Amino acid sequence: MEMTKANRRLVASLATVKGRREHGMFVAEGTKCVLETVALFDVVALLATEKWIDSHSTELTGNITDITVVKRADIIEMSSLSTPPDVIAIYRIPHIAMPRPVASRLVLALDRVQDPGNLGTIVRIASWMGIDDIYCSTDTVDLYNPKVVQATMGAIARVRVHYCDLPAMLGEARRDGIPVYGTFLDGTDIYRSELTPGGIIVMGNEGNGICVEVASEIDRRLFIPSFPPDAPCVESLNVSVATAITTAEFRRRVQKS
Numbered sequence: 001m002e003m004t005k006a007n008r009r010l011v012a013s014l015a016t017v018k019g020r021r022e023h024g025m026f027v028a029e030g031t032k033c034v035l036e037t038v039a040l041f042d043v044v045a046l047l048a049t050e051k052w053i054d055s056h057s058t059e060l061t062g063n064i065t066d067i068t069v070v071k072r073a074d075i076i077e078m079s080s081l082s083t084p085p086d087v088i089a090i091y092r093i094p095h096i097a098m099p100r101p102v103a104s105r106l107v108l109a110l111d112r113v114q115d116p117g118n119l120g121t122i123v124r125i126a127s128w129m130g131i132d133d134i135y136c137s138t139d140t141v142d143l144y145n146p147k148v149v150q151a152t153m154g155a156i157a158r159v160r161v162h163y164c165d166l167p168a169m170l171g172e173a174r175r176d177g178i179p180v181y182g183t184f185l186d187g188t189d190i191y192r193s194e195l196t197p198g199g200i201i202v203m204g205n206e207g208n209g210i211c212v213e214v215a216s217e218i219d220r221r222l223f224i225p226s227f228p229p230d231a232p233c234v235e236s237l238n239v240s241v242a243t244a245i246t247t248a249e250f251r252r253r254v255q256k257s
Contacts, residue, residue, distance in 0.1 A: 003070045007047065011078040011088065017142050024093050026144035030085040035059055036154030041091035049075065052086035080146040093144060098162040099133060101169075103178045104198045106250055109135040111166060111214045112205040113239060116141050120151020121240040122203070127155035129247040134159060135200070137166040137214070170217035173200055180218050182210050183242055187223035190246065195253050203243050222246065 013019030014027045025044055028034050031052070038046070038060060046060075047068045060067075076084045101107055108131055113119050119141050126134055141148060143161045152159075170180050179199035183190075202218055204210035210218070224237060224245055237245070 003047070003068055003074050007045065007068060008074070008078060010045075010090065011047070014090070015080055015146060017145075020093065020142070020144050025090055026093055026149065027080075027146050028089045028091060028149050029079060029081055029087070029146060030150065031056065031087060033150055033152075033154060034087050034089045037091070037157045038064065038089060040157035041089075041094065044090040044092060046087065046089050047075070047078070048087040056087075081150065096160050096162070098135075098164060099160075101133075101135075101173045101176075101178055101200055102198070103176070103196075105133075106131055106198050106247075107133045107135065107200050108243065108247070109166060109170065109200050109202040109214075110140050111137050111202060111210050112208075113140045113203070115206055115239075116145045116147035117151045118206065118238070118240045119143065119145075120148040120153075120156075122243050123148075123152040123159050123161065124155040125240065125244050125247060126159045127152075129251055131247065132160060134161045135166065135169055136161060136163050138163050167213045167217050170200065170202070170214065174217060174219060179220055181220045181222055181246075182215065182218035183246060184210070184215075184221045184223060185236070187221035189225050190222045190249055191225070193220070193222055195250050197250075197254050201243075201246055201250070203239050203246075206239055 011027060013023065014025055020026050028037050043064055045068055046064055047070045049072055050069050053067060053069065075086060075088065078088060079085065108126055149156055174180055179196050180202065181199055182202040202210060202214060224242060
């Protein structure tokens with residue numbers, strides 16, 4: 001199958017939230033990202049250079065019914081990456097039911113995280129830490145943004161991400177007796193705080209932290225101290241770095257107990 005104008009228009013449209021919602025599709029770019037996800041999503045099309053196909057055809061699975069051979073110039077034109085890859089996959093966005101949080105499982109909640117790289121890295125962290133579900137406010141960056149997909153490094157296929165009315169979800173969880181944690185500059189030292197094996201960890205916006213509406217539903221406020229505590233340091237941590245530190249401490253407690 002050869003490259004067509006329709007393919008070019010489709011890939012271009014999937015760079016926008018509107019286009020992804022209209023078509024119910026998203027794009028994955030690059031060898032590592034494609035090979036780690038191609039067996040886990042419904043493939044609409046695989047666009048690759050002849051050189052890439054010759055090198056990787058044996059690694060592709062049975063759900064690939066057709067591969068479109070494209071020129072390097074076509075990939076450069078379609079790619080959203082600063083260094084265009086040799087392969088682009090178009091997948092259908094899966095329908096994932098949103099499970100109700102339970103006290104025995106650790107999950108993440110994200111309040112208005114805007115940077116695609118941060119969301120993708122947090123999804124990757126969740127996969128590493130054995131966290132299966134992330135609950136996002138509706139104004140968090142779209143999971144299927146091409147830069148988010150790339151930053152997950154394949155973890156997008158292993159972690160379920162849900163968009164919801166975050167304050168309402170957290171309020172319901174609290175009424176069910178589920179601990180709701182959040183990171184704040186005025187919280188208690190995470191290394192001296194009692195942590196439960198399960199619960200919800202809320203992480204906030206890059207510049208403004210956790211909003212008032214979400215903060216009102218958090219009953220356990222945590223703080224990641226700098227070291228040494230009284231030494232000059234940066235004002236705050238990047239949200240993905242803070243997520244890694246926080247989840248690692250929760251998991252460490254489980255291993256220790």
